[in-house]
Amino acid sequence: MPPPALAGARLDPVAYGALRGWAEDDAAAAFVTFLKSCAALGRVLPEAGPRSVPTLKAGLAQACAAARRLGPATPSPALARLFFEANFRPFRVVPDGGAQGFYTGYYEVETEGALTPSEVFSVPVHARPPDLVMESPTANSGPVGRRVDGRLVPYFDRAAIEDGALAGQRLEIVFLKDPVDLFFMQIQGSGRVRLPDGRVLKLNYDGFNGHRYLPVGRLLIERGIVPRDEMSMDRIRAFMEADPEAGRALRRENPSYVFFKALDLPPEAGAMGAQGVPLTAGRSIAVDRHLHSYGSPVFVEADLPLSAPGSAEPFRHLTIAQDTGSAIRGPARADLYLGAGREAGSRAGRIRHPGGFTLLVPRLAPPPAAGAPR
DSSP, rough: OOOOOOEEEEEOOOOOGSSSTTTTTHHHHHHHHHHHHHHHTTTTTOOOSOOOOOOTTTHHHHHHHHTTTSSSSOOOOOHHHHHHHHHEEEEEETTTTTTEEEEEEEEEEEEEESSSSSSSSOEEBOOOOTTOOEEETSSOSSEEEEEETEEEEEEOOOHHHHHHTTTSSSOOOEEEEEEEHHHHHHHHHHEEEOOSSSSSSEEEEEEEEEEEOOHHHHHHHHTTTGGGGGGHHHHHHHHHSSSSHHHHHHHHHOOOOOEEEEOOOOOOOBBBOSSSSBBOOOOOOOOOOOTSSSTTTEEEEEOOOSSSTOEEEEEEEEEEEEETTTTSSTTTTEEEEEEEEEHHHHHHHHHHEEEEEEEEEEEEOOOOOOOOOO
């Protein structure tokens, strides 16, 4: 099938041999992640988020059929690489102006909590309120509010909710130890909460209050507290933990507030992506859903500070588009899912880097039905 047209970019054909690290990457790991997306193509999933454009869906379905014909066992890296080369054509996505792609990172917050409040566990995680009106319940956009005398008015902001605007509605899913963990969970959109009895509660985004998101890191830079080139999620956390009152005041300057739902997933499963499948660390990415189709393979070529601030390790991996985000906009823009916990969070918080963005486009698509427009 022909390459898709991407607004704001051109697609340049490229040979697989020209992709740095292609031959060395573990294509079998990408193949397993791709199969998860294949499972989501043919059915409506209850946990799916906002839909992506269907541009490549027919071709991806053909590639999925070919993947299933390889059998139930995970193929060797060499066979998996041959599968992708036989079923996809690589195109370098070059944004208008000739810039490279741009990458950030995200992760799943891991923290402690309890199902009942106490002096130790006192920070509530709220479910979506019944009076919250969202035009698109699964997308962090569109008109949001509550109805008062028949009019849609703004919903309570972060400060009002923290001060008890939702008290008495029994919306508390779980109670955390640390308000900083809740704040980062709301930024990331997911979390895993370890309960006192050892069980793990998986939480996922389920709506927001409609107020614009104000990046608190930007405020710390503007106020001269953290140099721009040192900004990271670790620096934000360090500021909030060093001065809890100043941290609370900083958080309240961001009026946006996210609500959650509990998921019936095993503890080891990754965060739930918008496609409705658990994400795979290092292999799943979030993309602009208005431009890209979920399930699309994307080869990433970037040098990233994975081990420490200021480092530049090569990240040359085939990834699968399985998620989206309100800040992920553009044809060569992606958020790399890096796993769960503090270490993953530290890595994710350091990534704001350019890199090559190569979209693998399905070679085949079923012919249009008789009488269908071509």
